[in-house]
Amino acid sequence: MAQAKSGDTVQVHYTGTLSDGTIFDSSEGRSPLEFTVGSGQVIKGFDDGITGMNQGEKKTINIPVEDAYGPANEDMIFTLERSDIPADIPLELGMTLNMHEDGNPRPIPVIIRSLTDTHVTLDANHPLAGQDLTFAIELVGVKSPSGLIL
Structure with a gap:
């Protein structure tokens, strides 16, 4: 089974919530989010949470402010x-x-x-600055840098 690592392109379904349970974003009803692991396309905590996941795996990741959008300035x-x-x-x-x-x-x-x-x-801070974030995620696809579907 394919395991996500730096350089892989992944497809992820997710629901992001704040510490009070408020949903701030979700891929529900849309195509999964696609990005390259380790490329900086998503916040560090999300990237780190995907790394090592197996295709088809679901989990919840908690991302502290420092690995999300940082503290409010x-x-x-x-x-x-x-x-x-x-x-x-x-x-x-x-x-x-x-x-x-x-x-x-x-x-x-x-x-x-x-x-x-x-x-x-x-x-002018990012709307999620100063917030700890939680994501329920499902890794639905992994492609290696060569384009092979793993």
Whole structure:
């Protein structure tokens, strides 16, 4: 039976939950997630959890903050004057906005964390930063770097 190792391309079905049991992502009803083990395409804890699994195996992995999206960085939370945001953009607590830095063509997603009549507090951390994560996973396919289905 094929065992996942660094360099293999794997297909995985998963359900990701937070410590309170809230599901934040799942492949249910979709194609399995495909990635190359050890390539950095997924968070370290997920990569490490797949390594050594056998095709068809199911397990639950617990990923601490450090091996997930890291701790929340307070320097990435900032407050703007509400008047600095165009009036035609509706603002709601928890909403994600895309900001653009001068000279950077890629938008930076920020989450509205606080809203007053005069100020808006935005958080540019990854939405899962500061969270321990749990994944129920099933390894459904393994292909070696040569393309052979193991």
